[in-house]
Amino acid sequence: MVKRVLSLILTTVLLGAMLVACGGGSSSSSSSGGSSSADSSSSSSSSDSTQKTYRVAFIARAQADSFAAWLANEMRAAASQYPDITLDVFDSQANDDRENSLIENAIANKYDGIIVQANNAEAQRPYIEQIVKAGIPAIATNPKVDGIEGLSTIDADPYEQGAVNAREAVNQIPENANVVVLMGPPSNFHSDERRRAWEEEFFAKRPDVTILAEDHANWNKDEAMWLMEDWVIAHDKIDAIISMNDNMAAGALEVVKDDPRFQDILVYGVDGTAEAVLLIKEGKMTSTSLQSAIDLAKLNMEAIYKLMTGEEKEIHEAVPAPLINASNVDEYIELFKSLGQIQ
Amino acid sequence: MISLKRNGNPLLDRNSRFMEKYSIFIILVAMLIICSLINENFLSVNNLTNVARQLAVITILAYGAMMLIIAGQIDLSVGSVLALAGVLSVSFYKSTGSLLGAVIVGILVGVACNIVNAVMVTNFKVPAFIATLAMMTMARGAALLYTKGQNILQLGDYVVIGQGAVMGIPIPILILVVVTVIIWYILRHTRHGRSLYAIGGNMEAAIASGINVKRELYKVYIINGVLVGLAGVVFMSRVNAGLPNGAVGYELEAITAAIVGGTSFSGGIGTTMGTLAGSFIIGTLNNIMNLSGIDSYVQQIVKGVIIALAVIYDIRSKNKKTRKLIIKNEG
Numbered sequence: 001m002v003k004r005v006l007s008l009i010l011t012t013v014l015l016g017a018m019l020v021a022c023g024g025g026s027s028s029s030s031s032s033g034g035s036s037s038a039d040s041s042s043s044s045s046s047s048d049s050t051q052k053t054y055r056v057a058f059i060a061r062a063q064a065d066s067f068a069a070w071l072a073n074e075m076r077a078a079a080s081q082y083p084d085i086t087l088d089v090f091d092s093q094a095n096d097d098r099e100n101s102l103i104e105n106a107i108a109n110k111y112d113g114i115i116v117q118a119n120n121a122e123a124q125r126p127y128i129e130q131i132v133k134a135g136i137p138a139i140a141t142n143p144k145v146d147g148i149e150g151l152s153t154i155d156a157d158p159y160e161q162g163a164v165n166a167r168e169a170v171n172q173i174p175e176n177a178n179v180v181v182l183m184g185p186p187s188n189f190h191s192d193e194r195r196r197a198w199e200e201e202f203f204a205k206r207p208d209v210t211i212l213a214e215d216h217a218n219w220n221k222d223e224a225m226w227l228m229e230d231w232v233i234a235h236d237k238i239d240a241i242i243s244m245n246d247n248m249a250a251g252a253l254e255v256v257k258d259d260p261r262f263q264d265i266l267v268y269g270v271d272g273t274a275e276a277v278l279l280i281k282e283g284k285m286t287s288t289s290l291q292s293a294i295d296l297a298k299l300n301m302e303a304i305y306k307l308m309t310g311e312e313k314e315i316h317e318a319v320p321a322p323l324i325n326a327s328n329v330d331e332y333i334e335l336f337k338s339l340g341q342i343q
Numbered sequence: 344m345i346s347l348k349r350n351g352n353p354l355l356d357r358n359s360r361f362m363e364k365y366s367i368f369i370i371l372v373a374m375l376i377i378c379s380l381i382n383e384n385f386l387s388v389n390n391l392t393n394v395a396r397q398l399a400v401i402t403i404l405a406y407g408a409m410m411l412i413i414a415g416q417i418d419l420s421v422g423s424v425l426a427l428a429g430v431l432s433v434s435f436y437k438s439t440g441s442l443l444g445a446v447i448v449g450i451l452v453g454v455a456c457n458i459v460n461a462v463m464v465t466n467f468k469v470p471a472f473i474a475t476l477a478m479m480t481m482a483r484g485a486a487l488l489y490t491k492g493q494n495i496l497q498l499g500d501y502v503v504i505g506q507g508a509v510m511g512i513p514i515p516i517l518i519l520v521v522v523t524v525i526i527w528y529i530l531r532h533t534r535h536g537r538s539l540y541a542i543g544g545n546m547e548a549a550i551a552s553g554i555n556v557k558r559e560l561y562k563v564y565i566i567n568g569v570l571v572g573l574a575g576v577v578f579m580s581r582v583n584a585g586l587p588n589g590a591v592g593y594e595l596e597a598i599t600a601a602i603v604g605g606t607s608f609s610g611g612i613g614t615t616m617g618t619l620a621g622s623f624i625i626g627t628l629n630n631i632m633n634l635s636g637i638d639s640y641v642q643q644i645v646k647g648v649i650i651a652l653a654v655i656y657d658i659r660s661k662n663k664k665t666r667k668l669i670i671k672n673e674g
Contacts, residue, residue, distance in 0.1 A: 064483075064588045069492020215639045221494070222582045222589050226397060230633035233390045234382070247494075254583050275496050275584070343497060 054085045054308050056113040057106040058300075061142075062094035065219055066247065067271055067291065071117070071142065074297035082305060096123040103127040113137045113304040121145045121189060137307035139315070141300055143189050152307060154299050156319040158190040158270075161289045162197030162244070164323040165268045168287060169202050169240070173209060173266055177239035180231055181214040182224050182248040191219075194244045194270055202242075212238065217248045224251030232256060240266040246276035246288055253284055272324050272332065274341040280329045287325035290332070295319050366660045367605050370653055371620045371627075378631040385631060392513060398626040399515035400425075400581070400590075402619060403574045404597035405604070406526045407567035409618045412601055413530075414563050415543040415610035416464065416471040420456065420478035421571055422593035426586065427486040428452040429575030433585035434489075436501045445501065446576050453572025454565055456482055461564035465557045479594070486587040495585025505581030515577050522570070527615040535562055544611025600625055603653050605661075612661075624653060 058075050062068045072089050079087035090106070092099035099119050106114050107130060114131050118124040121143055131138040132150040144153030173179070181198075184191030203209065212235045217224035224243070232238065232255060243249035249269035256262035269276050272290030279285035299317050306312040324332055336342040379386040404421050411418050432449030436442060456478055463474035507514045530536035538559045541549040550556055579585055604621025606613030628649055632642045 063492050064487060066493050066588075069487070073491060213633075213636055220589070221584055221586060222578070225582060226629075227633060229393050229397060230630055233384050233387070233393055234634040234636070250584075251582070273494075275494065278496065341493065341496070 052084060054082075054112040054305070056085055056087050056115065056304055056308075057109075057111040058087060058089045058115045059099060059102045059106065059117065060089055060091055061099070061117045061119045063089075063091045064094065066273065067245075067293065068117070071293040071296060074293040075115075075300065078297040078301040082301060085301070085305065092119055094119055096120050099124055100127045103131065107131055107134050107136065111136060113139075113308045115139045115141055115300055115304060116145075117142050118145055120187075137304060139300060139304055139307070142296055144316075150314060152303055152315040154296065154303060154315070154317045154319065156291050156296070156321050158193035159197045161190075161270045161291060161321040162194030163201045164289045164321055165270065165287050166198045166201035168323065168325070169242075169266070169268060170205050172286065173202075173206065173240050176208045176210075178210050178212045178235060178237055179240040179242055180212055180228070180235075180238055180252070182217045182227070182241065182243040182252060183214065184216065184244050184248075185218045186216055191244045198242060217243075217251065219245050219247055221247045221251035221254070224248035225254050228252035228255040232259070232262070236261065238262065238265060241268070243267070243269045245269055246271040246273040249285060249288070250275050250279060253279065257284060270321075272322075274336040274339075277324065277329055277332045277336060278342065280324060280326060281333060283326070287323055289321040289323050291321065292319065366657055367603070367617050367620045367624075367653070370656065371624050374624060374627050378627060381631060382634045384634055390630070390634070392516070394623070394626050394630045395516045395519070396513045396581075397630075398622050399519040400574045400578050401593060401596050401600060401626070402519055402622040403522050403570050403577070404593060405600035405618050405622050406522065406615065407570040408594075408597040409601040409604070409606045409613045409615070410526070410530070410539060410563050411471070411567055412598070412606050412608060413543045413611060413613045414539040414560065415546065416560065416563070417475065417598070418457075418460065418564075418567055419472065419475040419594045420460065420482055421567075421597055422590040423479045423482035423486065424453055424456045424568075424571050425575040425578060425590045425593060426588065427456065427482045427489075427575070428572040429579035429589065430486050430490055430495060430585040430587050432572075432576050433495050433498060433501060433579050437495070437498070442501065442504070446504070446573070449576040450569050450572035453570070453575065454568035457564040457568030457571070458561070461561045464564075465560050483588075490585060490587040492587065494587070498580070498583055498585070502580045502583050505577050505579070506583070515581065518573070518577060522573070523615060523619060529566070530615055535559060539563060540611050542610075596625070599650060603650055603657075605657055621653075625650070 056079065058072070060068060060072045063072050075089060076087060079085050090102045092102055096119050100123065103114070103116060103124065104127060114136055116124060116128055116131070116138065118128070118140060125145060125148070128138060128140060128145055128151060129148055132148060137152070138150075139152045139154055141154045142156065143158070144155035145151065146153075181195075183195060203211075213227075213231050215227050217227055224247070228241075228251065241249055241252045243252065246269035249267050253267050256265060267279075267285040269285065269288040270291065272288050272292070276285055276288045280287065296319055299319065303312075303315040303317065306315065333342060384390055404425070407421065408418060428449040431452050432445045435448040436445035439445075460471070460475050460478050463469040463477070464471050504514055509517060530539070538549065538554045541552065541554055542556055542559060546556065578590055582589065600622035601613065601618050602608065602621070603624055604614070604619065605617035625646070628646055629642070632645065637645070
């Protein structure tokens with residue numbers, strides 16, 4: 001008897017829920033298209049359609065390395081400047097499989113705009129093509145992905161990031177110098193391009209320079225330190241540290257910073273991190289080039305907004321890679337102080 | 344007393360017993376000799392100090408791994424907890440200027456995370472592998488969340504722990520020596536240490552002999568927590584930054600050092616000095632390959648091969664010892 005009453009109640013509730021859902025569903029029109037008048041939120045910056053909120057997905061490569069984390073933070077900050085954009089950030093955790101799944105999910109969840117920061121351009125290529133095919137505005141950023149029609153790109157050129165340092169180094173590194181080279185993860189596009197820049201802009205022009213040792217420190221300060229500790233034992237004269245990013249340069253520098261044998265050592269990096277800027281100010285590091293997450297994020301938000309509102313069909317932007325050295329380091333110190341990364 | 348099985352020669356037998364007991368140290372000495380021949384820089388005071396200093400963090404972690412594996416447990420969260428403890432310790436120092444306080448904070452964080460591990464393992468019977476795997480991702484996430492993925496800079500005098508020296512001896516080495524003595528003492532001369540061997544060797548027998556397994560497991564996880572927290576402080580101060588994504592994979596390095604040093608995954612077997620030797624075998628290998636400029640891809644292959652060989656040699660010599668014991672008792 002009790003069971004029967006219970007099942008009756010349950011069935012009524014279920015039926016009722018279904019009716020309400022169906023009824024609710026049919027009365028509000030689909031969310032894109034802008035003809036719905038039921039949405040009464042008061043955001044005001046849409047042009048013709050009423051209060052449309054654009055949902056943007058940013059598929060980040062990884063939130064675990066400090067540059068990628070900075071970029072994700074800046075993306076959020078940039079998105080907050082647009083009252084009608086809601087940004088969702090997804091973390092691929094430096095894993096191709098995961099990134100590809102996140103891209104597929106974003107397409108399935110019908111985001112209005114998708115920004116992809118590829119872990120490995122070739123691995124993500126077919127999935128990014130799917131975004132374009134689905135008619136969703138898409139941007140590939142940091143790194144860009146070439147050769148997909150309809151895909152917008154915003155990137156700093158890693159070749160240029162390495163080259164601005166290398167060009168100066170041609171005149172700075174002494175004759176017959178011995179140098180060590182630190183690279184990012186194997187077959188990482190940014191690391192490889194920066195290395196190519198050093199090869200073409202420096203090593204090709206300075207055949208007198210010897211590379212004593214070259215290894216992958218995977219962007220990490222502690223790994224670079226470990227390598228440098230062994231290298232200074234093996235080679236007592238090292239004239240320059242050439243690093244594909246600032247973290248690794250700082251790690252290698254940590255080993256020799258108090259060693260009088262290396263007080264004139266030249267140190268080159270890329271990224272323009274707060275740490276590098278401080279080291280340049282102290283005269284320990286020679287130069288780096290800025291990879292501005294702030295600029296990248298701002299440009300990405302501007303671009304995706306224009307793409308989603310139909311103002312533009314395809315956008316390609318290159319972010320500059322300004323050189324930071326002793327002559328202009330103060331303005332970057334001010335920048336990082338304002339960001340709270342330097343006290 | 345003297346087994347006469349092989350060929351009846353007591354002198355030869357004494358030698359082979361010596362070989363069995365000290366096999367891992369023999370490997371280490373052999374390596375040191377070979378390395379000094381390969382590279383003239385290897386045997387210098389500078390280099391050996393270098394190696395010891397580099398190994399301090401991993402060896403401290405390896406002691407924790409050893410104790411846990413002896414007791415039939417494992418800890419995969421070590422690298423992540425190290426990072427969390429390290430960044431919180433650094434942060435504490437930057438706000439208060441108290442170095443002692445910062446060290447205590449680091450240790451407390453390590454202990455707290457390991458108490459969670461112990462709760463999962465003893466109260467909820469979660470296998471240690473899974474429980475510490477969960478802690479691995481939790482702690483890493485917490486470290487990244489706390490620092491927003493950015494490195495903490497401008498550490499000031501915090502670096503003295505990892506980069507300073509007392510009477511010419513680098514502080515990390517001094518810390519390593521002190522920790523080694525303490526761990527050796529705990530394992531050999533305290534009831535807790537002996538109970539770990541019992542629990543790992545035969546859990547039922549341990550319970551039957553009156554050992555409070557739950558309490559001893561809590562203790563060993565807490566000791567592990569102290570070691571991990573301390574390692575976090577040394578790591579960050581060596582690197583002069585609070586790195587939320589530092590020490591990735593260190594749990595594997597620590598476990599490898601313990602296993603190469605003779606700790607057995609089946610539980611109940613392992614020694615402090617063996618773990619120290621195991622850690623130095625791996626560290627020496629890394630060092631000689633870097634000194635010789637060997638390509639990093641080749642280095643990884645070589646390292647894997649040497650580790651496998653070292654463990655095979657160690658296991659075979661233990662099996663010989665066990666066989667002899669069995670034969671002696673039967674005969």
